Amino acid sequence: xxxxxxWARAELRADPACAGLTTGExxxxxxxxxxxxxxxxxxxxxxxxxxxxxxxxxxxxxTDRDPVVAGRHVxxxxxAATRGIAVCRASLEERADEVGERRAMAEHVAxxxxxxxxxxCLGRLEERLPPVVVRQVLGLWPVRRxxxxxxxxxxxxFAETLAGAALEGEEEATG
Ligand SMILES: [Zn+2]
Numbered sequence: 001x002x003x004x005x006x007w008a009r010a011e012l013r014a015d016p017a018c019a020g021l022t023t024g025e026x027x028x029x030x031x032x033x034x035x036x037x038x039x040x041x042x043x044x045x046x047x048x049x050x051x052x053x054x055x056x057x058x059x060x061x062x063t064d065r066d067p068v069v070a071g072r073h074v075x076x077x078x079x080a081a082t083r084g085i086a087v088c089r090a091s092l093e094e095r096a097d098e099v100g101e102r103r104a105m106a107e108h109v110a111x112x113x114x115x116x117x118x119x120x121c122l123g124r125l126e127e128r129l130p131p132v133v134v135r136q137v138l139g140l141w142p143v144r145r146x147x148x149x150x151x152x153x154x155x156x157x158f159a160e161t162l163a164g165a166a167l168e169g170e171e172e173a174t175g
Pocket of ligand 1: 111151
């Protein structure tokens with residue numbers, strides 16, 4: 001059995017739709033999402049995410065505001081209406097301390113490029129996976145909930161595959 005990355009487990013734990021899932025069920029969603037993100041990155045392997053964004057007609061900017069989506073602080077945001085990626089400066093600088101500026105930028109942009117692909121051709125991953133059926137104690141009908149964490153897990157797997165491959169050789173060369 002493959003080991004799930006800690007960040008993927010954290011994404012699932014933060015998703016209210018997953019509250020009633022067994023460990024095995026949660027793993028099923030995470031594995032679909034990891035596979036999907038990596039598979040979608042394959043055609044772009046080795047490409048610089050910033051160049052790829054330009055090629056796909058997606059603009060990239062760095063913003064000083066802290067984007068909040070559904071009550072959560074996000075690292076960056078993709079706006080389908082403007083086909084624009086806004087990367088949060090604070091998040092970028094924090095990650096740059098760990099992996100360097102170029103890689104931090106590549107990761108953030110690559111992550112949002114996955115959401116761009118979802119918005120323009122793939123559709124949100126959670127909509128393509130079966131919903132979680134929640135049986136309510138007092139409710140008459142079971143509630144169906146989409147696992148939104150799947151889209152985030154796929155985006156991160158996409159970013160790691162894409163940005164990792166694009167920058168590996170370069171980082172070795174510069175130390
Ligand atoms: Zn995301």
